[in-house]
Amino acid sequence: MSSGYDGAPMVACPHGHLNAWNYKFCGQCGSPIGVVAFPDDDAVAEDERPLRRRGLAVGGAIAAVLLAVIVAAVGFLMTRSSTGDDEAAPQAGGFTPGTVNPAGMVPACTTAPLVQAESVDMTADGMTVDAAFMSQCPGGNTEASTSARITVADGQRDIAAGVFDFSTAPLTMKPGETARRTLVFPAGTYWRTTEMFTGAPQLVFHPGEQAEASTAASSGSDRLVAQTVAQPAHGSIDGVADAVLRELRDADYGYVSGSLANRWVPQISAKKSGLVVDGRTLTSAD
Structure with missing residues (x-):
């Protein structure tokens, strides 16, 4: 690049002809001159385009997912707000206060009354x-x-x-x-x-x-x-029955020995554990 007679910058074409600094083509021979413009997006090399397209596709997918999450969250909050802020949270026993079963009764819980x-x-x-x-x-x-x-x-x-x-x-x-x-x-x-x-x-x-x-x-x-x-x-059923029979015997012993001993008394029957009656072995529970 050089200067003209009036100090304005000049550029030379490939053939040496001087032209004004803003000429894109030589005024004498028509050859292109000056700085080549930066290529537009459409001029990007073909081997670079797939990479850019993949990047745009991934970005678009992420944006779609974020949009779906935001919509779901807003819908959930709107549903919760429509049911009222005083909705009771579940308490012990797996039920909420005031909840009843189809029979109109208080729900059952796992703790015995x-x-x-x-x-x-x-x-x-x-x-x-x-x-x-x-x-x-x-x-x-x-x-x-x-x-x-x-x-x-x-x-x-x-x-x-x-x-x-x-x-x-x-x-x-x-x-x-x-x-x-x-x-x-x-x-x-x-x-x-x-x-x-x-x-x-x-x-x-x-x-x-x-x-x-x-x-x-x-x-x-x-x-x-x-x-x-x-x-x-x-204990067991028969064990309790055996203990009660001994308890009854001990409680009656004083009266029997003092008032009934050596006397005739009516006795309908007498049985004890282990006795076989009609093919059945009796137990203390019997």
């Missing part, structure tokens, strides 16, 4: 216990077990044990409230009578298999009779 004996009497049906039930779950509890085991004991001394079916008359225990049922232990499900203990016995509820909600329709009955004898709280 507390049971207390309010009165115990001997009746023609057997040992009858008026019991109060209290849920240990924050939201209450509905007991609809088909095979609940309830044991009655005086400390370590077993009194009764039976299997009860709550499915025909489900027991609903609302939070902070007491529900009541009359439990009947027929002959064969109790070992000690009310004369053999003092004070209120201890009742323990052992949940069994829960009935389906559709079959747990309340019949309105508050009286339940044990279906069969159950495993006592301490």
Whole structure:
């Protein structure tokens, strides 16, 4: 590049002809001169275009994913806000306060209810216990077990044990409230009578298999009779029966030795454990 007579910059074409600095072609021979312009995007080499296209495609995919996530989050927040800010979170027992099952009862929980004996009497049906039930779950509890085991004991001394079916008359225990049922232990499900203990016995509820909600329709009955004898709280059925027989013998010994010894008394029958009667070996429970 050189300067003209007036000081303006000049450029030479490939053939040496001088031209103004802004000429792209020589004014004398027409040859291209000056600085070659930077190539446009369309002039990018063909081997570079695939790389740029891949970059644009990846960027577009990422943008689409981010857009989908944002739309989903906004939809979730709008749904939550439409249900109200005071929606209760699940509590212990796997339910929310106020939630009920299809039968209109408080949901069942995994914690057994507390049971207390309010009165115990001997009746023609057997040992009858008026019991109060209290849920240990924050939201209450509905007991609809088909095979609940309830044991009655005086400390370590077993009194009764039976299997009860709550499915025909489900027991609903609302939070902070007491529900009541009359439990009947027929002959064969109790070992000690009310004369053999003092004070209120201890009742323990052992949940069994829960009935389906559709079959747990309340019949309105508050009286339940044990279906069969159950495993006592301490020891085995025959072991408890054997201990009670010895207890009765020891309690009667003083009176028998002082008032009945050497006297004729009527005796209907006498049996002991291990005796075979009509092909059956008797046990202490018998």
